[in-house]
Amino acid sequence: MNSLKSHQSFLEAEQDIMIQVSQLFTKAFGTALEELDRELCLEQSDQPILHRDQRTIQLVCGNVSYRRRLVEQEDGRHSYLLDEYLGLKPRVRYSDLLIQRVSQLASKGVLRSVAEAVSVLTPVSMSHQTVWKITQVAGQAIDEIRIAEADYRETTVAERKQLPVLFVEGDAFMIKGKGKFPKQLMVHRFQVYEGVKLNGQRRRLINRHVISSLSHSTVLKELKAYLDQHYDLSKTKLITGSDNGSGYTPSVFDDIAGMAQSHQHILDRYHLNRKIRTRLSTLPKQLVNGLIKTINHGHFNQIPAYLDTAESLAVDREALADVQLLRAYFRRNWPSIEPLGNPGFAHVVHSLGSCESNHRRYTYRLKHQGRSWTKAGLTAMLRVIDAQQNNDLEATLIKRPDFAKPLAPKIPRLIPKLLKQVKTTHQGIHHGSIVADAAYSSPIGHLAQIFNNSI
Template sequence: MNISVADCLVCLQGQTTLFKAEEAFFQLIFTKATELFGLALEKLDKQLYQKTKEKHAPGRVHSLGRDSRTITFCFGTVVFKRRHIEMPDGSRVYLLDEALAFQARRQFSPLLMAKIADLVADSTMRQVAKAVTSLTNCSVTAPAVDNIMRGIGQDLTLVRTQEAKEEEEAEPGERKSVKELYIEGDAFMVRGRCARGKRNHRQRNLPFMRTVHRFQIYEAVEKNGTRHTLINRHVVSHLNRVVAIRELEAYLMANYDLSQTTVFTGSDNGSGYEPEVFADIAAGALREIHVLDRYHLNRKITARLSGFPQEIRELVRKAAHTGDKDSLDKALDTCQSLAAADETRAADRTEDVRLLRDYFARNWASIEPLADPTIYRQTRSLGCCESNHRRYTYRLKHQGRAWSKAGLEAMLRIIDAEQNADFFASLQETELLGTTFMPEVAETAEKDINLQALGLFKALPTKHVGVRHGGIGRNTSTSSALGQLNKQLNMGSSY
């Protein structure tokens, strides 16, 4: 089963081009790897069966036959047989499947599924299927990629649910105490697709909008030139706002001691994101300051005063950002007078001014902190939640036309895990990757199963190439600047 130099030589001499030679060697490696791994699995199954028989009385463990199973790994598709065992208590199990945590009806290995899901977060199902099929010895279709994405999403959901439950029930341990903490929340819309049978045949394929709720926590903003980086950011997104808040609060409870922390919160104060909601999230903090998002404030002013002169809009905006209530009232009174003087659209413009006045009255407590000079740096740090939507909206809107509820929830879990930099760590906590198998089996010395011969479990030695020398090619025009430099260097080397 070893790959020798003679096998490599056959790949080189038996082909007409290097392209074909590399392709032949590529297939040789994967063929040998799948055959070898299949034999190792069958050998391990035999050893597990023998050890199980030794633990019980003679004749109490029966083999019901050997069933075939096919699993696709990163290095190829492996076909192997394992024993179906009847235990003394009457239960029937596959010892190999239990030892290696092979889940039923899953045709792909945990590592391959994790890597495919990692790619799906940035590319469409069809593009990922093409990439995996082209670069590996695995053949994957776009529907299979979609199923893998949903399976990984379900595994991540189990982890997040269990983590939230454990963090709520656990005793307060060693938690981080920071001077300042920032919490933001916002929502965006994604086109949805109804499941089959949920609507009638005429409405089944009609799109509708689903609301995605997002929250993020970070400790500070680090500025590097024109780029801003959020320190220790943690994001939570879900289609259910209550679930998202529950996971957010569990994360806060498990990682932060807020007794000496000033929490700055920000949102657009829309439905579900009112100041009271963030006050409940930051319960127990030394101080909580809620700030209305600048982007939404400016957009509201521009939308309501779109038909008014630019000077009036700037007066209203300046009064709002400086917290000058008197100047704001005067500017809105001027707008109201201008609206009444408009003979064509007096009613509409007057209504816009009234709605804007009500908006300021309703959110003034969240607007005043924008003018506080003592917390100017902190309030300027808020507002990045809207821009952070881009990582989600590009994949969910531009690269996805419509999403079912299950598919959207799975994709949100995957993107969240990538944003939090704990994608593979979270998968290792699931049943998918979490079972640690160390079967106590006998050492094998058979010559046909020699994993070390292929170098699969040891690093290949690297060869030092020494100092690299460079030079300017002679095919450069002598009249060019590079040609003149080459001429001078050659002249200098002759001395």
Template sequence: MDFSLTEIIEIIKGSNDGIDVERKLQVYFSNKISDMMQVVLESIDDGLAEEYKKQGYRIEKRDFRTIQFLFGKVTFKRRRMKKEAEKALYPLDKEMGFISRETFSPLLLRNIAEIASGTVLRKTAQATALLTPFTISHTKVKAVLDTVGEFQQNYTENHLLDVTKLTEPKEKKNVPFLYIEGDGLMYKEIKKKRGEIHRIQIAEGVEKNGKRTRLIGTHYFSSTDSTEVAWSLVQNYLYLNYDLTNTLVISNSDGGSGYEFDKFNAIVQGCLRHEHVRDTYHVNQKIKQRLNFVPELQSPLKKAIQDHEWEAVEAVLDTADSIIGDEQVAQLEEQIRRLRGYLSRNWEYLTPIYKRGLGEAAHGIGTCESNHRPYSYRVKGQGKYWSKKGLTHVVYVIEGLKNGTLDRAIIEQQPEYKKQVSASYKAALKAAHKKVPHQTHEGVRHGSIPYASRSSSTGNLSAIFSY
């Protein structure tokens, strides 16, 4: 069980190269740690057996169980015990939080799901095999991803959708600014259908780090069902966490279905002030699309919008209209008409932030599109098609990672993973600690020889030992 310096040296001597050395040492250390964990678990089981006997339990049998931890596979023996008129149980499994028939540890489940949320299943299996002492199939990766994704989904719904569980918090945050953005992300469903991930994000501001900035106080919300579900999540989250009485809310969207001004306004009732902005990225995309036949007029139109001068906008569009040739007249006139209508409908929301007297609040919006990337990189491209259920699990794992709630979701949805504090467990740990006595290991000693000068006798001696 103990680490042997001689064994390690023999491994190094018998290896072909640096890569071979590290591979063999990985196996060696993994096996040693697994052996140590086996002794510890069996010692705890011995202590638990004695404690449970005091409660009227008797031993039925003792059998093996194997659990794959991040550091290696551990096979250990534990007792099955029975009490009159009660179901039989394994005290070690119960007190340690080992779920029946689950072969992976909670940390391993979580880490595999995190990798799988950013790359395809086969790559996740490959990465796991390269970086850990065990292998896993891509079908098992899929099962792990679904399990953890369901944990996060249940956690989110329990905390933000189930109104029977919403309670008035003791203290709410008061922030000067709150930024809310929403946008949809399309994906391909099985049987060539089109689905949409409905996304909304909030932030409390930005923080500068040199030339770069990052959002602070963020929280992200997603739904593969509808925008109504996504808005319910946001509304309940704001209710639980913020007092908006003295808060300036700035919302931003492309104005598409489900992301109109009234959707944002409905969830921030009672705020100090609400300003809605039409997303610049989507406005520029609309201009590029409608004026594709006169690209030289795209920049003047953008400037006119930035200056918020409608007469200048009309002048650019009239110029574009006059340039149309005889070919495709009707089609190009329709493009200009639709662009004019789009800008007219959204003119109020196209007022630049700096013209609304909002000062420092100008920074912090327009990031929703870039925050699509963790989702779009995983669910789009490379011929990917998704079932609704499978995509939902991936989305929730990504959301749990971004919000920092994934660990809590796993623990809450599997109460067995919570650290036990029962009297029997404490007594068993104490007994195991006595059974495996502590050994103090003294490391390699380092020292130096003081000397006055390099040419002195002690200086020469020190130089000899330094080689």
């Protein structure tokens, strides 16, 4: 009420109230952490307490400062019980929720814009370099979890789904590398989905799960682990699709199919049509469109006539060679092309090729905004984008022991106490401490230790 009365504009009043609420929350959070530290030390009262040190952690709502006790373990090791309980590593300044939120924004926007948004919308201020460091922390954590899941996780058959049809697609794209002599980095992607659901005029893939990596063997390993952990394929028809390029041939998908009841690989219609239009670019469009319609309608007996006509209309040796290459392309990929004209697959083949269109979520961030990448940086960003696409960024980070430890006592119990502290009694002198925002080996660190231990 006083804040509203003491300001001439609602904007100033809102800013003042936000500051007060943030200060109240951070003070309550700090008090809760100190009470938790006291409870932990009481539970292990046999461990001598050396001294109390202050630490500051940046939360989404602001900076929280608290003092915790340094104890000596039975083996002579010195540790902070509170930090170990919460999973806070030394010299880490940011909370788990802040890491999750910042990495989520960084996976969609440029780093400078994310830093500005964080500074404008929250009491936290950070640079674009800090945004990138936080994103790398989240990406590396997700990478460790995904590798561990592919290696060690076990799932019983009762937990796996049994579906009549399951779709798997794969494709790759190039990203510019960073360095004195930059190389193109190949990003391999696979996606699994259970079908297509119409949402108005748009189609949505059901339970889509994407996996991306710079290593083809790694992404295949994680894909097989995901299928084994979530699906029982003994009664499932597996339908796969790709452009049949290197690393995405039918034999690769045959290996993925594993214990599936049956497997049908289909060539991506987009790449097939592009191949036809490229090879026959110098010929009449009526001939090219007629060949494409012939394949779509399943009139395969007419394809030789179209190719013979194309050879007769070739104006030079190069055009003739293109027609011969297209004929060889049909012959080589015919088992994957034939299902496109099969009426039995008409209700499923329209979804194949979505892997190519879904590249945009990655390429827009990694090409247009990222410019160039190191392998480690690109791997971290791919992991964050994958988690975003799979809607499990927070759930994945919680799986890591360093994230999301349970916190007690509950903060809401402390807020009424703090609200009652409207006026404090003056004690003659002001008590305080020095916050060492630097290493304890530095001069300011030594001064902080001397000052804090003396009060």
